[in-house]
Amino acid sequence: MSEIIINGGKRLSGEINIQGAKNSVLPVLAGTILCKGNCVVNNCPDISDVETSVKILESLGCKCHRDKNTVTVCGECVPHYEIPEALMREMRSSVVFLGAIIGRNGRAVISSPGGCELGPRPIDLHLSALAKMGVTITEEHGFLYCNAEGGIKGAEISLGFPSVGATENIILAAATAKGLTVIHNAAREPEISDLADFLNSAGARIYGGGSDTVYIHGVEELRGTEHSIIPDRIAAATYMACAAITGGEIKIRNIMPSHMVAMLSVFRESGCNIEISGKNLTLKAPDRLFSIPQIRSQVYPGFPTDAGPVIIAMLCKAEGNTVFSENIFESRFRYIDELKRLGAKIKTEGKIAVIDGIASLSGAGCKATDLRGGAALVTAGLAANGTTVIGEIQHIKRGYDDIVGTLKKLNADINYLNEE
Numbered sequence: 001m002s003e004i005i006i007n008g009g010k011r012l013s014g015e016i017n018i019q020g021a022k023n024s025v026l027p028v029l030a031g032t033i034l035c036k037g038n039c040v041v042n043n044c045p046d047i048s049d050v051e052t053s054v055k056i057l058e059s060l061g062c063k064c065h066r067d068k069n070t071v072t073v074c075g076e077c078v079p080h081y082e083i084p085e086a087l088m089r090e091m092r093s094s095v096v097f098l099g100a101i102i103g104r105n106g107r108a109v110i111s112s113p114g115g116c117e118l119g120p121r122p123i124d125l126h127l128s129a130l131a132k133m134g135v136t137i138t139e140e141h142g143f144l145y146c147n148a149e150g151g152i153k154g155a156e157i158s159l160g161f162p163s164v165g166a167t168e169n170i171i172l173a174a175a176t177a178k179g180l181t182v183i184h185n186a187a188r189e190p191e192i193s194d195l196a197d198f199l200n201s202a203g204a205r206i207y208g209g210g211s212d213t214v215y216i217h218g219v220e221e222l223r224g225t226e227h228s229i230i231p232d233r234i235a236a237a238t239y240m241a242c243a244a245i246t247g248g249e250i251k252i253r254n255i256m257p258s259h260m261v262a263m264l265s266v267f268r269e270s271g272c273n274i275e276i277s278g279k280n281l282t283l284k285a286p287d288r289l290f291s292i293p294q295i296r297s298q299v300y301p302g303f304p305t306d307a308g309p310v311i312i313a314m315l316c317k318a319e320g321n322t323v324f325s326e327n328i329f330e331s332r333f334r335y336i337d338e339l340k341r342l343g344a345k346i347k348t349e350g351k352i353a354v355i356d357g358i359a360s361l362s363g364a365g366c367k368a369t370d371l372r373g374g375a376a377l378v379t380a381g382l383a384a385n386g387t388t389v390i391g392e393i394q395h396i397k398r399g400y401d402d403i404v405g406t407l408k409k410l411n412a413d414i415n416y417l418n419e420e
Contacts, residue, residue, distance in 0.1 A: 004390040004404060006381040007413040008363055012248030014410040018236045018255050019045035019401040020069065020229035023306075024191040026093045027168040028198045028229060029053045032073040033060065033100040034175055035202050037224025039073045044229060045401040048394065052091045059084055060101065074224075075104075082109035085143075091398070095123050096165055098146065099173035102135060108146045125166035129157045133173055133181065154179030154218055162187040162212070162299050168195055170216075175204045177218035186214045189300040190230060190259045198227040233259045234306045235400060236281070238375050241310040242407065244272050244285040245317055245383040250410055252281045262303040266295060266311060270318060291320030291357050297327050309335055309376035316344040317383055318357035326351045335373025338366040342380050342388065360385055367391040371399045378403060382412055389417065 020043035029050070032039040044050055046069065054064045054071065060081070063074040081101050088094050088111045101108040127137050130146065134153040138145045154177050159166060167187040172195075174181035186192070188210055196209025202225040205217035236255050243250040244267060257264070257276045268274055271286040292315065297305040305328035315322045316339065326332045333348050340346060341364040345356040363386030368374025374396035381388030390396075396403060407414050 002393060003417040004378065004393050004396070005415050005417050006363070006378065006384075006388045006390070008361070008382050008384040008386065008388060010246065010382070010411055010413050012243040012246045012250055012382065012407070012410040012412060015251040015253065016239060016406055016409055017253045018231045018239075021191060021194070021232040022047060022049060022399045023164070023189070023234070024194040025050055025229045026053055027096045027172070027191070027195045028227065029057065029071065029073065030097045030100045031172055031175075031195060031199055032057065032075050033062065033078055033097070033104050034172065034199070035075050035222045035224050037074070037076065039075065039202070039224050040226040041071045041073070042069065042226070042228040044069050044071045045232065047399055047401055048397045049091050049093065049399065052087055052094070056083055056087050056094060056097055059087065078104050081105040081107050083111075085111040093165070095126060096168050096172070098126065099130065099169035099171070102130065102146055102148055103152060103173045103176045106148050106151065109143060111143050123165070125159055125161065125163045126169045129159070129166060129170050130173060132157055133177060152177035154181040154216070156182045156184070158184040159186065161185075164189050164191065167192055167214070171195060171199070171206060171209070171214065174216035174218060175199050175206065176221060177216070179218055181216040181218070183214040183216075184212070186212055187299065188212060190233070190256065194230045198225070201225040201227055230259070231255045233263070234304065234372075236260065237263045237307045238310045238379070238400070239406065239410070240267055240283050241314040241379050242382050242412070243283055243410065244270065244289060245314045245379055247285050247287050248410070249284040250282070252283070253279065255279055255281055257281065262301060263307055266292060266303065270315070289314065289318040291315060291318040291322045291355070294323045294325070296325040299328070305329055305332060306372050308332065309372040310379045312336070312346070312353060312355055313339060313344075313376035313379040315355045315357060316346070316361060316380060317359070318355075320357055322355040322357070324353045324355065326353070334369045335376055338369060338373070338377055339380055341366045342384050344380065362386055363388040365389045365391070368393055368395040371395050375400065375403070378407070382407070382414070
């Protein structure tokens with residue numbers, strides 16, 4: 001297993017492009033199952049979760065071809081409806097394939113999904129919504145057997161929590177259902193809008209994607225189409241945090257500033273100067289960051305939970321104390337013990353983390369506990385004195401397209417060790 005080695009203390013500078021959004025490309029690739037024709041998906045990041053998604057599509061009978069950042073999927077024939085258990089365990093987001101498989105074949109078989117261990121993330125909302133749409137669901141020996149013998153029917157669904165995954169699964173199942181589906185309290189993330197745009201370009205009739213009420217008028221079938229994935233706002237925030245903690249100055253191209261309002265506010269409050277021109281952003285950090293009294297993770301358009309770890313890492317060297325409230329995942333703070341190995345002073349209790357900013361961090365051996373926690377270790381390691389070695393980096397590769405190569409472009413002293 002490879003590791004990442006960082007010789008910290010170098011000020012980041014330079015320009016980079018931002019990859020396509022991990023949280024958008026996965027449901028879009030799932031949506032290609034519904035399309036009877038060739039789908040060309042551009043701006044796909046080179047991450048292991050995309051690789052797993054392509055394997056899932058091929059296991060279902062789709063023909064897939066990848067050329068750099070473009071994935072072409074032919075769903076003319078999708079004879080299979082069961083996702084192999086090994087692939088489900090690789091990626092928790094694999095559950096988003098459920099609605100699309102049922103929509104195409106009228107039935108599906110999946111096991112419990114894997115991915116990062118961030119605490120309970122039950123798929124009850126997904127299953128109860130599908131049940132309202134006429135899907136019969138039984139569970140045996142760790143597998144879910146889903147059947148819609150009479151076809152999926154439109155329904156009015158009110159989500160108890162604006163779950164991104166549940167919203168996506170409902171949209172995918174409803175796109176070719178009979179009648180109208182209405183989702184109340186839907187997730188509003190930009191990735192929902194991107195999925196709706198992709199499906200609409202294939203002939204779907206979806207209105208209100210990205211708002212709290214989504215209307216889906218089912219159509220008989222979808223056709224092939226071409227679509228480009230939106231920029232990854234969490235990756236953008238990660239590289240901004242890497243620059244900020246090192247007192248750097250960077251330019252980031254190909255972002256959507258309107259998707260990042262809550263995060264940009266945090267960077268500005270920490271003392272960073274941010275200038276935006278179209279889809280380009282320039283960040284200039286002070287010699288030492290300011291602490292931020294309180295940050296709360298919230299559903300969009302609030303501050304995203306996925307950006308929390310890199311912001312906490314960034315504020316480890318800020319002047320003063322910050323209180324961070326995690327309101328989405330109850331086990332999000334597992335990576336903090338690893339940050340402490342670099343000298344970070346952080347106290348946690350329940351959903352609260354208190355960061356006591358210090359003047360310097362020290363390089364150490366540590367390991368990624370999950371995707372965003374791994375990115376936090378990279379962020380801290382870039383500013384630490386000495387050498388940091390990060391293990392278990394398969395978690396990081398799930399969501400970042402060559403994070404080492406990207407940071408090298410920004411003058412970081414970072415490399416892979418024992419790269420396979």
